[in-house]
Amino acid sequence: MTSFVNRKTIRKYKKEDVPQDKLESLLYQASRAATMGNMQLYSVVVTRSEEMKEKLSPLHFGQPMVKGAPVVLTFCADFNRFTQWCEQRQANPGYDNFLSFINAASDTLLYVQAFCTLAEQAGYGTCYLGTTLYNPQGIIDLLRLPRLTFPVATITLGVPDEDPEQTDRLPHLAYLHSETYRPYTAGEIDIIYYFKEQMDENKHFVEINHKENLAQVFTDCRYTRKDNEAMSAGLLEALKHQGFL
């Protein structure tokens, strides 16, 4: 069993399958994570077919893990199931609002992390695809997600076929605050990001992108204002479409 501090994201998987009973066992174990009012406000759509992976792939911007993994899991915030139960019992559900979306998304993300930890302890590799939120409507349509559900995270899963270096992390004092949030001085910011800026790999990114520094690689290439604002609009639109706004 690998210790959590040694974990890494795995993007290449062996052809070996993940047996359905093993997957179901991990998904059930993960449900021990905390959940609001014990409502379990999530669903998981399992993609195994080549046809569906082919269609999911462009929605995740062609990241090779989607077609390369034996299993792709789309974790969805889900107030649909609970609402249907309420309606069948002559109860009046009021979960078509923004707080309910955030509550269900929180439940879902705790469940996702619990699942990943358990899957890794069982010897599998995982990759978290943040792209799920970039084009949610496409995923909603493809997976036929009903009103009051919303895709919040995608995990690709399989037996590791690579052993990459661990990526860096900030010193924990960078994000630790005592009693109240301590504003950062300019000098503290320099120290916090110093190691990241000095890494050869990151210096290389600055060079090939013809930027002055690493921060500009993030703001001008990787996560731009223009993209973020366009995708925010799409995200809010999709939340309306699914009945949460």
Next chain:
Amino acid sequence: MTSFVNRKTIRKYKKEDVPQDKLESLLYQASRAATMGNMQLYSVVVTRSEEMKEKLSPLHFGQPMVKGAPVVLTFCADFNRFTQWCEQRQANPGYDNFLSFINAASDTLLYVQAFCTLAEQAGYGTCYLGTTLYNPQGIIDLLRLPRLTFPVATITLGVPDEDPEQTDRLPHLAYLHSETYRPYTAGEIDIIYYFKEQMDENKHFVEINHKENLAQVFTDCRYTRKDNEAMSAGLLEALKHQGFL
């Protein structure tokens, strides 16, 4: 080491403290969780002082864990630190939008679950307070959270002083879908919630609340439309205030 499938929420803690070095070690280990673009879009505010617990308590509706735990941790989505770094490097950050909030909140919630799992493996008990999102502006003001930060989860932490029964969970087939989301038949909904509805504890809740069934306890007493809609408005207002909308 307790297995994850045996975990329980712990609401009563011994007087025993959680040493700061132990806490910091767990917070650092948890940072191995997946994080978008390796940006680590979170901060943690540690509350140990009686004075601050006294002030936090009403913001969490007086739940006794806040004053009863040696440590209260408020986990915040944080694009402030990253934005400050960008600004110091003449980069133009564009993270004052809704997508950036959801991205940072996702990072934070994965981190929270990783932390809880590690803390429990180390023998501590945790309780997840969903109330963080019910009155975020009060928490923002008390903890002096700056623009582009937002409280998303609170964990109370300590050495367990109770050993409660495990709560029930739905059968995993309730939330598992293959290839596309499968609409639930009325009969499936009945089966999914049958065990929960038959529990003595839940029958007791129905009785003392003078309701016809358990679903009505949720919709009329615990999570009402009126409360959800009022708190949704407050949540959106606070997101605007913090620069994310």
